Amino acid sequence: MNDWIHFLSTSQPLFHFLALVTLIAPASGSLVLVLLSISGVRPSERWVAVVSGTTVSTGAIAAMLLGLVSLLPPKTEYHEVLWRMYSVGHYHLDISVYADRLSAMLTALGGAVIPVLARYSGRYLHREPGYLRFFVLVGIASTGFFWFVLGGGIDMAFFGWELLGLSSALLVCFFWDRTETVVASGRVFATYRVADIALLMGMVLLHHYVGDVSWPSVLGYGAGQVGFQPGVLGSTILCLAFLIAAMGKSALMPLTGYILRAMEGPTPSSALFYGTLSIHCGVYLILRIEPLLEYAPIARGAVVFVGLFTAITASMSARVRADAKGALALSSAAQAGLMVAEGGMGWTNLAMVHLLAHGLLRLAQFLRSPSWLEDAHTRRSHLGGGAFRSGSYLENGLPRPLRDFLYAAALSRFGVDAFIDGLFSRPLSRIAHLVSATRPRIRSSESGRITSSPMPLQGPRSPGALPTSISPTAPDARGARR
Amino acid sequence: MIDWKLDAFFWLVLPIAVLEAARIARTELKQHRRALSGALAFAAIELLIIGICAATASPLVFLVLISLRHAIVSIREGQLWDRRLMKTAAMGAALVVLLASGVGSFNAIAAIDLGPTLQRVILVLVGLTCVLAILPVRIEDEPKETLVAPLALILFTRVALPIGAHEPLFAIVVPLVAAALSLVCALWLLSAGARANQFEPSSLVSEILVCERGVILSFVWMGLASGDDLAEVGGLVYWWSGALALLALEASLRRRPLPKPMAFFALAMAISLPGTIGFVGEDLLANGLLELRPALAALFMGVTAINAAALYLALVNIIVDLRDAHPPHLPQPAEGRPSTMMLTTAALAVVIGLAPGPFVDLATRAHTAVVHHPNRHLEEDREEDREEEKAEAGVAPDVGSFPGAASPPASIH
Numbered sequence: 050m051n052d053w054i055h056f057l058s059t060s061q062p063l064f065h066f067l068a069l070v071t072l073i074a075p076a077s078g079s080l081v082l083v084l085l086s087i088s089g090v091r092p093s094e095r096w097v098a099v100v101s102g103t104t105v106s107t108g109a110i111a112a113m114l115l116g117l118v119s120l121l122p123p124k125t126e127y128h129e130v131l132w133r134m135y136s137v138g139h140y141h142l143d144i145s146v147y148a149d150r151l152s153a154m155l156t157a158l159g160g161a162v163i164p165v166l167a168r169y170s171g172r173y174l175h176r177e178p179g180y181l182r183f184f185v186l187v188g189i190a191s192t193g194f195f196w197f198v199l200g201g202g203i204d205m206a207f208f209g210w211e212l213l214g215l216s217s218a219l220l221v222c223f224f225w226d227r228t229e230t231v232v233a234s235g236r237v238f239a240t241y242r243v244a245d246i247a248l249l250m251g252m253v254l255l256h257h258y259v260g261d262v263s264w265p266s267v268l269g270y271g272a273g274q275v276g277f278q279p280g281v282l283g284s285t286i287l288c289l290a291f292l293i294a295a296m297g298k299s300a301l302m303p304l305t306g307y308i309l310r311a312m313e314g315p316t317p318s319s320a321l322f323y324g325t326l327s328i329h330c331g332v333y334l335i336l337r338i339e340p341l342l343e344y345a346p347i348a349r350g351a352v353v354f355v356g357l358f359t360a361i362t363a364s365m366s367a368r369v370r371a372d373a374k375g376a377l378a379l380s381s382a383a384q385a386g387l388m389v390a391e392g393g394m395g396w397t398n399l400a401m402v403h404l405l406a407h408g409l410l411r412l413a414q415f416l417r418s419p420s421w422l423e424d425a426h427t428r429r430s431h432l433g434g435g436a437f438r439s440g441s442y443l444e445n446g447l448p449r450p451l452r453d454f455l456y457a458a459a460l461s462r463f464g465v466d467a468f469i470d471g472l473f474s475r476p477l478s479r480i481a482h483l484v485s486a487t488r489p490r491i492r493s494s495e496s497g498r499i500t501s502s503p504m505p506l507q508g509p510r511s512p513g514a515l516p517t518s519i520s521p522t523a524p525d526a527r528g529a530r531r
Numbered sequence: 532m533i534d535w536k537l538d539a540f541f542w543l544v545l546p547i548a549v550l551e552a553a554r555i556a557r558t559e560l561k562q563h564r565r566a567l568s569g570a571l572a573f574a575a576i577e578l579l580i581i582g583i584c585a586a587t588a589s590p591l592v593f594l595v596l597i598s599l600r601h602a603i604v605s606i607r608e609g610q611l612w613d614r615r616l617m618k619t620a621a622m623g624a625a626l627v628v629l630l631a632s633g634v635g636s637f638n639a640i641a642a643i644d645l646g647p648t649l650q651r652v653i654l655v656l657v658g659l660t661c662v663l664a665i666l667p668v669r670i671e672d673e674p675k676e677t678l679v680a681p682l683a684l685i686l687f688t689r690v691a692l693p694i695g696a697h698e699p700l701f702a703i704v705v706p707l708v709a710a711a712l713s714l715v716c717a718l719w720l721l722s723a724g725a726r727a728n729q730f731e732p733s734s735l736v737s738e739i740l741v742c743e744r745g746v747i748l749s750f751v752w753m754g755l756a757s758g759d760d761l762a763e764v765g766g767l768v769y770w771w772s773g774a775l776a777l778l779a780l781e782a783s784l785r786r787r788p789l790p791k792p793m794a795f796f797a798l799a800m801a802i803s804l805p806g807t808i809g810f811v812g813e814d815l816l817a818n819g820l821l822e823l824r825p826a827l828a829a830l831f832m833g834v835t836a837i838n839a840a841a842l843y844l845a846l847v848n849i850i851v852d853l854r855d856a857h858p859p860h861l862p863q864p865a866e867g868r869p870s871t872m873m874l875t876t877a878a879l880a881v882v883i884g885l886a887p888g889p890f891v892d893l894a895t896r897a898h899t900a901v902v903h904h905p906n907r908h909l910e911e912d913r914e915e916d917r918e919e920e921k922a923e924a925g926v927a928p929d930v931g932s933f934p935g936a937a938s939p940p941a942s943i944h
Contacts, residue, residue: 083792086792087868087869087874089868133888134811134886134887134888135811135887135888135891135892136888136891137760137761137764137815137891137895138760138761140761140815140818142811142814182792185792204814207805208805208806208810211804211805212804212805212806215799215804218843219795222847225791225850225854226854228851231847231850231851232847234847235840235843235844235847238839238840238843239840239843242836242839242840243836245836246832246833246835246836249813249817249832250829250832253817253818253821253828254821256818256821257818257821257822477721477837478725480718480721482722
């Protein structure tokens with residue numbers, strides 16, 4: 050038995066094979082579906098589900114096996130360069146795989162969740178016009194997730210991060226025919242883009258400081274050891290860049306607002322991104338760079354503060370939400386905040402267990418949310434009817450004015466969205482407005498006549514806000530203008 | 532006797548010339564309803580002129596060719612007074628000054644001392660050409676030059692880079708101007724995307740293409756003039772990726788019914804999604820800029836963020852407008868099929884993006900052919916080799932504690 054374990058844990062070809070299958074299989078399903086679609090063949094729902102389910106599940110199984118193999122003694126960490134993408138001088142970009150306890154745990158979560166979701170979505174989206182599109186995007190998202198988690202360096206992690214972000218934004222506007230979904234996807238995309246740029250900045254800084262950005266070079270083999278000496282300033286800048294990236298991906302304060310708009314997507318995609326996988330990517334990033342925080346006490350403090358602030362505000366906002374998906378999304382953000390705070394305090398193991406448990410629980414909650422109300426009524430009628438009990442909560446013990454104040458603050462999500470708007474969206478909108486004012490006269494699309502002055506950028510009811518996706522507070526400006 | 536310069540840079544430009552020719556043939560055939568023979572003739576002329584301009588080392592031949600091209604394009608487009616005229620005039624003036632100062636070949640520019648005044652005049656004229664190519668000014672609905680201004684950039688690499696190597700402010704002023712222009716273009720695109728429903732569809736597509744072209748060309752210009760090897764190679768790769776992205780955007784956005792998946796893929800190409808060639812260019816450019824000018828690198832990243840959000844905004848607004856313009860009582864039209872051009876550019880972007888090694892090698896060789904400052908990274912490699920030899924010989928290296936600090940940064944020139 051021990052010989053077998055030793056063989057499995059030290060077999061390079063096996064590791065290579067599993068890594069390749071994990072990284073390529075989900076994307077291959079999407080590629081097949083896209084090629085079929087482009088060539089004019091419209092595969093039936095059954096075939097779409099079979100192709101997508103098979104490839105995604107193959108990738109998931111390989112990922113779980115990879116996680117298992119990487120945990121077997123005597124070697125508990127693997128780093129393999131699969132191939133070199135390109136090199137210029139002594140700068141190079143490698144495609145590599147790094148598996149340790151942390152990535153194995155998140156890989157296992159993805160491996161367990163993705164096939165379940167694929168199966169669930171096959172029935173849930175029956176006869177939807179975008180059935181094929183959904184499965185193509187799920188394949189891309191799965192690829193992105195595995196590349197992010199198993200990537201041997203920050204370059205590969207960035208690759209997966211971007212794929213995950215784009216597929217997420219495209220799934221938010223899955224229902225093209227509703228303006229709100231399209232507007233919401235723009236907001237999601239803009240927030241993700243902020244996170245992308247922060248991660249890119251971190252990646253470039255790592256190239257600058259270390260030269261090689263593979264995880265073993267950056268963090269060193271063995272937990273708690275940093276592979277290079279970045280100094281306090283360098284570590285602080287690096288960690289803050291990664292924190293901003295995590296804030297975007299894990300909906301931490303003050304970038305929590307987009308997660309509610311992301312609920313415009315179909316329930317399976319909400320469960321996939323905002324219940325289990327995407328929401329935890331920011332947490333994973335913080336846990337991954339935790340050894341670096343040793344050198345950056347200010348950044349460590351910022352991580353803990355952001356995490357706790359998110360946990361408190363998002364959980365209070367979740368309690369006043371009237372819709373199930375919105376409440377679940379905010380609860381996810383609150384838990385992610387808590388995990389980030391745990392990571393910041395150095396309790397990595399606790400954060401890992403928390404992440405795994407939360408991912409599985411939230412998946413079940415999201416998938417049950419469409420039928421939850423009906424189930425509750427059924428349950429109540431089986432128990433003999435009567436009103437729902439409101440329960441006894443901590444806030445009942447607070448003085449009434451304070452309780453009202455907190456209630457109002459939680460409803461407006463503590464004004465953070467408005468603050469972000471004032472900080473980014475409105476200035477950007479004003480600049481865009483100023484730029485527009487310098488444009489030459491434009492044609493009116495309705496009449497074909499030349500209009501004498503540019504029309505205002507904002508909708509009539511929200512001066513200072515971008516009319517579509519950038520601003521969360523703008524009403525349906527397009528509808529107002531039309 | 533015509534002097535030729537068939538170096539790696541020529542081979543890098545040639546595919547761009549082919550793409551430009553294909554775009555012209557397609558536009559002439561489908562939009563201007565010209566006969567196949569006429570469309571192919573215009574495409575062949577374009578290919579020939581750009582190809583010869585990239586291959587020639589003679590300023591006189593270059594001057595004749597750009598004048599000829601201006602005449603041909605004016606006939607083709609039926610428009611005499613536009614931005615192209617100013618661009619050709621600026622390029623022509625730079626070449627005339629070069630010829631008047633006795634430079635008969637691009638090969639001789641680095642060796643001849645032109646004097647500071649003449650150098651600056653030529654640099655300003657070439658810079659003006661690039662600024663004119665970048666500025667997001669749209670005179671008519673149909674874009675006249677949506678691709679990546681090959682002639683202006685050939686002139687920049689052949690003339691401005693060798694002269695700029697002697698000009699201390701060149702590597703500071705040009706990237707700063709390019710960065711400012713990229714920000715202007717991105718904001719212009721944002722404003723166009725935000726008021727998408729106030730444009731006619733063809734105007735909006737032209738607006739998007741012109742602005743995006745400005746952003747891409749600014750980045751290329753910024754990279755080429757930065758004085759860092761990585762950023763220069765990144766600039767060349769970004770130029771190539773920009774050509775593909777613009778072609779893909781044009782081919783998908785002008786098609787009705789709109790092929791939405793392909794339009795989003797074109798967007799992914801334009802925002803340099805990993806897996807496409809644009810990512811390679813962005814990665815090299817960002818890393819190179821950070822080596823010498825961290826503030827510029829930060830601005831570069833900020834502009835890429837604004838550009839991506841603006842493009843996304845414009846695209847979703849197009850989709851919503853098309854849907855709103857459709858009579859509600861009629862069924863929505865079926866999804867549009869992507870064109871051959873769209874599929875070809877997408878396939879090229881993905882194939883080169885996933886296996887960029889040979890292409891990056893070509894760009895590196897092209898960079899070696901056009902740059903005239905010491906090759907910084909190669910110097911560092913040699914320095915590292917020397918340190919290793921010293922270490923093997925038992926001498927302690929006098930370097931920092933991490934690999935990035937293995938050699939002190941060399942000067943730009």
